[in-house]
Amino acid sequence: MKEEKMKPITLIKNSRNNIVCYGSLTVVIVLFAIITRGQIFSAYNLKSLVGQMVVLMIISIGMIFMFAHGTVDIASGAVAGLCTMVITLVLNETASIPLSVIAAIVTAVTLYLFMWYVTAYLGLMSIIASLAVMFIARGLVTYILSMNDGRIVIEHYDMIQPLKSNTVYALIVMLVIVVVGILLFNYTRLGKYCKAIGDNPVSAEQSGARLKNVKFWCYVIAGCCVGLASLFLLARSGNVGKNIGSGTEMDVMVAVILGGMNLNGGSKSRMGAAVSGVVTYTLLSNGLTIAGVDQTYITLVKGIIFIVIIGMTLRQNKSVAEMPR
Amino acid sequence: MENVKKEVFFETRKLTKKFGEVTAVNQVDMQIRTGEIRGLIGENGSGKSTISSMISAIHPVSAGEMLLHGEVYQPRDPGDAKAHGITMIVQEAGTIDGLTIAENIFVGDEKRFSHHGVISRREMNEAARAALEAIGVTDVDVTLPAAAYSFETRKLVEVAKALYYDPVLFIVDETTTALSQQGREIIYRIIHELREKGKAVLFISHDLEELIRHCDVLTVLRDGKLVDTIEKAEFDESRIRNSMVGREISGDYYRNDYDSTHGKRVMLCAKNISNADLHNVSITLHEGEILGIAGLSGCGMHQLGRVLFGLDKIREGSITAESEDGSSVSVKAVGDALRCNIGYISKDRDKDALVLPASIKENLVLANLSRMGGFISPRREREYAKKQIDALAIKCSSMNQAVSELSGGNKQKVSFGKWIGNGSKILIMDSPTRGVDIGVKTTMYQLIARMKKEGYAILIISEEMPELIGMCDEIMVMKNGAVTKRLKRSEHLSEQQIIEYMI
Structure with a gap:
């Protein structure tokens, strides 16, 4: 109505999420540009950055759909791990990348739909369902590995190796996933219902959202992303080990929080959180290594920087008392 | 003393x-x-x-x-x-x-x-x-x-x-x-x-x-x-x-006419519906009719509203309405209700009807999403929201303001706007003026009266009897899940007459 008369303070308040979203990114870029004297932006390092972020980026885009509607999923790392195994097995059998990727996506989507079913029809908390799936996936990887003397060799590694060495593939896939993610999340019914459900499922339902249906598609999207990401995960690691993909789910969470996402979901959710968060997080890890921080305490340093960035950018404004009625 | x-x-x-x-x-x-x-x-x-x-x-x-x-x-x-x-x-x-x-x-x-x-x-x-x-x-x-x-x-x-x-x-x-x-x-x-x-x-x-x-x-x-x-x-x-x-309240508070005629076309029809809360309730809602439902809070009238919108299930009976293409639809879920252009304004504005942290725009658009096609352009959203904000004179700093920041009356306007804007022709209003001040109440009543003239079919469920007497063409009184009396609009209708059938 009177947009031109908005006061600067309201403007800052309204765009707080944007500030968080790009604030931490700017902080990290400037910080490491200074510390590494620009080395972080060398052509070689930029390439390696892309390689490092591709898995996290694809999964995070899918996870935004989960977080937005109020589900915290912690199974993504384990499911991605299982998918790398599926890809290896199918690839060894058929020597076809499309087939093996499809098999991985089917595996991931099946597991995610299992979570969806348990949550939607048995009324279990979604995080418990994802905890169960995490153990199932992790357990399957360990079991199958034990039947193969603890190691599965990728017979056709040369076929997927280019995904690691040639960043063009990673860039194109990331770009496509990001664009599709943004389109779905911001410009379709699904994305809008998803955000409404995160805030108030009752109201969303009364406005025509079919809760189970919307959640179904969110789980499908998340599953697809995890399945696809596992291809890059495999290409980067080169073999399937017991711990492949573990910890990814936490990296995803840290990344989207750095991007300004509220893990409770709702209308303040944004795709930009995944994009800028993953870039920030990758820069953070990469920058610390280039800056010469010892690997033994890099995680500790990461933790401290994480809390500092969050403290600077994501302050809850509790100071403004709520108006009574 | x-x-x-x-x-x-x-x-x-x-x-x-x-x-x-x-x-x-x-x-x-x-x-x-x-x-x-x-x-x-x-x-x-x-x-x-x-x-x-x-x-x-x-x-x-x-x-x-x-x-x-x-x-x-x-x-x-x-x-x-x-x-x-x-x-x-x-x-x-x-x-x-x-x-x-x-x-x-x-x-x-x-x-x-x-x-x-x-x-x-x-x-x-x-x-x-x-x-x-x-x-x-x-x-x-x-x-x-x-x-x-x-x-x-x-x-x-x-x-x-x-x-x-x-x-x-x-x-x-x-x-x-x-x-x-x-x-x-x-x-x-x-x-x-x-x-x-x-x-x-x-x-x-x-x-x-x-x-x-x-x-x-x-x-x-x-x-x-x-x-x-x-x-x-x-x-x-x-x-x-x-x-x-702060000013003379202009116009009439309630409707001033005692003309209880309405169109012939049946918009929503419930026949002998029963479930845990309702016993053999029948309702026929016509084009241009305002039907009121009176009763004490536990009488099942709020559940009736939910049932008619497909939120609660019925055990017996049938609910039918006409869909956009003219075919008769049995209302069993919210999706059916939406296809028949039924809108529902819930009793609990903050908990049920609105997504408080979301913006006014997002709230207004929410009930219309199923009609906006595959790709929803931000421009169309803005135009749609602007139209409702202007039509209902919602007081806000911008359409991106969070609904939680609005006053009770303006929140209720948003809740109305959601359904008026999406082309609903049948509106089920549960306690539409609850916790709303007199200024907004007046606006609401004038709006409802105007909607009657435009052919909307309106069902008002309310615990406030003066409101029902003042607005409705017919009042159905409910008690213990059943309809005990139907009263036509008249100048002589009093609260006592209604209460008699409520308790």
């Missing part, structure tokens, strides 16, 4: 409260005398509750001062206010579910029953029983958790708690709206007793009639300012209304 000397014992001087940029209470000078029931009235957001929260120390004072018995009164916290003899009961639930009734009454004051660090439960329970008896409540087991009792009983427990400390000033903040007639009577009795003992009561309510009946003096607030103080002798409904709104 006139033998109690009335003297000013509590005073506010230029009392001001700011929430960030917003001034909620602006330099209010108010005097309260002993032995007086002081009514406080004003539209939503006029500062009534803010004043009472400052007096009871829930919110700190921004500027100005308060005087109690001629001395400066600066309570640190609600406990301190209580020690000064000022207690309050609030609109929302003020008890803690997991604690027993006795623990609830003495929460924060358990020390009273402490012997060498051990609390004597027996003493506490006895004191709690005595506190409840003092207000005439005897059928409550104080050792049961608060959750075991109804909202109404828990409110009475709060009253007992507030009165236990023998307050000199007792604040009742919009409590009666949530209570049944019976519960209200208890509150009325208590405040009159306090008055006769020479204590003072600050009574906040939206219900003008109730205030006129029980108060000695009325203070009218508007936009945080004190605009009028009226003595009982000068009480006059239209004067109070006008000073609340």
Whole structure:
């Protein structure tokens, strides 16, 4: 109505999420540009950055759909791990990348739909369902590995190796996933219902959202992303080990929080959180290594920087008392 | 009662409260005398509750001062206010579910029953029983958790708690709206007793009639300012209304015609529906008809609204409506209702109808998403939202403002706009003017009357009988899940006639 008369303070308040979203990114870029004297932006390092972020980026885009509607999923790392195994097995059998990727996506989507079913029809908390799936996936990887003397060799590694060495593939896939993610999340019914459900499922339902249906598609999207990401995960690691993909789910969470996402979901959710968060997080890890921080305490340093960035950018404004009625 | 000397014992001087940029209470000078029931009235957001929260120390004072018995009164916290003899009961639930009734009454004051660090439960329970008896409540087991009792009983427990400390000033903040007639009577009795003992009561309510009946003096607030103080002798409904709104209320409050004709086309038809809450209810809603449903809160009328929108299931009977393409659809789920252009305005605005943290735009668009196609362009969203905001005159800083920041009346307008905008032709309104001030109420009534002329079919479910009598072509009275009477619109229809079939 009177947009031109908005006061600067309201403007800052309204765009707080944007500030968080790009604030931490700017902080990290400037910080490491200074510390590494620009080395972080060398052509070689930029390439390696892309390689490092591709898995996290694809999964995070899918996870935004989960977080937005109020589900915290912690199974993504384990499911991605299982998918790398599926890809290896199918690839060894058929020597076809499309087939093996499809098999991985089917595996991931099946597991995610299992979570969806348990949550939607048995009324279990979604995080418990994802905890169960995490153990199932992790357990399957360990079991199958034990039947193969603890190691599965990728017979056709040369076929997927280019995904690691040639960043063009990673860039194109990331770009496509990001664009599709943004389109779905911001410009379709699904994305809008998803955000409404995160805030108030009752109201969303009364406005025509079919809760189970919307959640179904969110789980499908998340599953697809995890399945696809596992291809890059495999290409980067080169073999399937017991711990492949573990910890990814936490990296995803840290990344989207750095991007300004509220893990409770709702209308303040944004795709930009995944994009800028993953870039920030990758820069953070990469920058610390280039800056010469010892690997033994890099995680500790990461933790401290994480809390500092969050403290600077994501302050809850509790100071403004709520108006009574 | 006139033998109690009335003297000013509590005073506010230029009392001001700011929430960030917003001034909620602006330099209010108010005097309260002993032995007086002081009514406080004003539209939503006029500062009534803010004043009472400052007096009871829930919110700190921004500027100005308060005087109690001629001395400066600066309570640190609600406990301190209580020690000064000022207690309050609030609109929302003020008890803690997991604690027993006795623990609830003495929460924060358990020390009273402490012997060498051990609390004597027996003493506490006895004191709690005595506190409840003092207000005439005897059928409550104080050792049961608060959750075991109804909202109404828990409110009475709060009253007992507030009165236990023998307050000199007792604040009742919009409590009666949530209570049944019976519960209200208890509150009325208590405040009159306090008055006769020479204590003072600050009574906040939206219900003008109730205030006129029980108060000695009325203070009218508007936009945080004190605009009028009226003595009982000068009480006059239209004067109070006008000073609340700040202008002559133009046009009619309710509909002024007694023309109860409507179109022939049947828009929504329910035949012999039954489920756990309803017994054999039939409804036919025509084009251009306003149908009202009256009843007590447990009579199943709210469930009827939900059933007709496909939110609750029915066991027997059928609900049919016409879909956009003209075919007859059986309404079994929300999706069916939407296809038949049915809109539903829920009773609980904040919890059910609106997505509070989301923007006005997002809320308005939400009910229309299924009609916006695959790709929803931001421009279309903006145009759509702008149209509704303009049509309903929603007061907001921008369409991106969060709905939670709006006043009650404007929230309700958003909730209306959701359904009017998406082309709904059948509107089920559950308590459409609940907690809405007179200014917005007037707008709503005018809007509903206009919608009737435009051919909308409207079902109003309401606990406010004047509203039903004033607006509806026909009123169906419900009791225990069944329809007991259908009354046609007429000048002679009175609340008594309706109540007869409700209880």
